[in-house]
């Protein structure tokens with residue numbers, strides 16, 4: 504369980520919310536790992552920081568645009584930045600020219616995280632408009648999944664239903680199995696493709712089915728696509744393509760992406776949300792009240808990064824080499840399967856927390872136990888399994904130089 508559980512069983516839903524803010528996973532990790540006496544070189548694999556630095560032109564543009572530090576940035580994005588994103592989407596997903604209207608379909612965000620959070624607030628308001636009084640909006644989140652899906656939904660006041668991702672369902676979401684009463688109250692479904700931490704890519708056919716479901720129940724389908732450019736075979740499809748393939752519109756869907764992984768620039772805080780025009784309008788209005796804008800110099804550099812693919816091709820090759828090296832070590836291990844995208848291995852090792860502790864103590868390697876990213880099975884209606892879908896796993900980040908990845912993989916393998 505990941506809750507802090509600071510109070511006795513809450514007697515109202517809102518009291519429950521108050522007690523459910525739990526430690527950020529990285530804050531809980533040191534307690535699980537403990538102090539290590541390991542004498543050799545330690546290797547950190549628990550964070551998802553990109554291993555490839557951004558191209559030098561990023562810093563050059565930020566320096567050239569230093570005059571913009573004295574100005575408030577445009578909250579929803581400069582026309583040039585929005586155009587660079589619309590052009591990138593059009594090239595990447597082979598959309599007909601003009602389908603993505605930068606003014607109507609795109610909003611700038613300081614990273615996908617802020618978009619994930621803000622969309623929960625907007626989607627709950629949207630659903631409240633339609634639900635009978637007294638009914639609470641629901642948000643569906645993948646479990647395991649990035650912690651902001653849970654935190655954003657909690658702070659937005661939604662009832663949260665985690666959808667377990669496991670071997671049985673191929674690490675893909677199947678919300679249609681939920682009771683109709685839940686789907687009718689659903690305000691938002693978070694999807695992540697390529698998925699952190701499972702490495703699964705949701706195929707186009709499944710994306711289309713999810714679009715159909717979102718439209719049938721009129722919920723917002725948010726696809727967290729911040730790992731979309733880190734792949735090893737075919738480029739992962741986007742929820743935008745699936746929506747457009749249905750009827751040429753982006754109704755009910757939002758894709759979130761950023762330069763953090765694609766361009767190795769998480770410090771730039773530069774990304775976007777793209778999709779449903781009505782939702783984008785509300786998200787744009789929301790920017791007037793809350794959240795940091797992308798600073799002007801960063802947005803100028805960001806536009807140039809979206810316009811360049813050479814550095815992205817190099818980064819992709821770097822992660823592909825890391826995965827290949829790890830696969831040489833883990834290839835025969837039954838708990839390994841090659842990720843389709845992103846830069847994480849989701850290794851089934853048996854008790855993940857105990858394994859992570861031993862690994863840190865005996866081998867000086869830090870990884871994230873899967874339980875820290877997952878919610879209990881029992882929180883999904885009708886699921887009576889004990890524990891969480893992450894309990895048997897560790898997340899191994901492939902972001903170091905290949906030789907370091909090999910060394911880390913050998914040390915993990917020593918405990919398998």
Ligand SMILES: Cc1ncc(COP(=O)(O)O)c(C=O)c1O
Nearest residue numbers: 551614615616649699729761763
């Ligand atoms: C799945 C996922 N979504 C979103 C983010 C947030 O990234 P950013 O806000 O830098 O785009 C991360 C960061 O690690 C992530 O792993």
